[in-house]
Amino acid sequence: MRPFVLTAIIIIIAFVVKVDLTEGSLQFSAFSLKNSDTALCEKQREPNYITVQTIQGDTIHSLFALHPAKVPMTFPERLELFYQLNPHLQLQALIPGENIKLPLSFEFENKCGK
Template structure:
């Protein structure tokens, strides 16, 4: 009986730790110290990119090969920028006919008009 209770307690603690590590216990918005004006301006900044329409058989690798970056960057860095521009593709395959954004550099364009 003691072994069962101890096992149950360990499982509950492991579950709580897992949830805390994956979802976090402190909201990220509370950690932001930027002013609201700077925050809005910062949200409107995007890396330089081009928009392409996918066709049957396209992969992220083939699109990156067809449209090389303007500045040297590693594949993981470019892939991170790609998913920042196209968050809907995180867990989805490319669909033929879909317009997607391909990052070309790290430089951010300021869309604030200043």
């Protein structure tokens, strides 16, 4: 009878350890999932960019044409990212010789539904 009880206890402990390792026990904690989801979405939307030096006659359109995005995105989306990376250019024209950042894609796939 002892070996049967000992075997049952070992099987139950092994099952609990397996479930804890595969599913984890953190889902029972009191973390706010909404805040962590928002932080993850913001992190996923960090743009991947390159730095280029402008020359005389460059425009935002010409720079976007020379350096196309790695993932499909609309011009307004890319322009929004451009101004996030270069906030000083919102009310200013491009100056020859200036280093600016051009967004190419997002570092992570956007799974936020935005």
